[in-house]
Amino acid sequence: MFEPYVICDDGFENVEKEGKIIGFQLKTRIAYYRGVPLSMVDDIELHVDDIPVEREKIRFTVGNETFTLKEMETVTSTKWEFGQKATIFVDQTGGLKRGEHKVSLRQVTRVAYYPFPLEGRRTRMMTI
Secondary structure (H helix, E strand, O other): OOHHHOOOOOOOEEEEEOOEEEEEEEEEOOOOOOOEEHHHEEEEEEEEOOEEOOHHHEEEEEOOEEEEHHHHOOOOOOEEOOOOOEEEEEEOOOOOOOOEEEEEEEEEEOOOOOOOOEEEEEEEEEEO
16 A cells, blocks of 8 residues: 555665765655554565665664664664655665666564554666
8 A cells, every 4th residue: 555655756876975985775665554663664675676685784764863674673762654754775885876776675564453564565667
């Protein structure tokens, strides 16, 4: 139901720091109608051009707070609210080549009243 919103239209870009491209990022919204503490986000999987991104290279920012996926497992005081854009940053020297890329994102959350994890998936072509 919320899959069209899993990957946002804006925010897909290379990230520069001190004159060097250190990675790339994209924006995402939660595929659930309520917010959840970050500890309830079980997984974020990202593939770019059908190549999986290693979990250890992903940083997740919601509000002004940034976490690794491993750190998120214990974060109960920060919530990802419905409609709120979060940023997924990938630590990758040189970022991505300019042009079009196939981006696939899968997010898995544990949510109230569901006896199984909720998945949101989206694949789309995006341009840097």
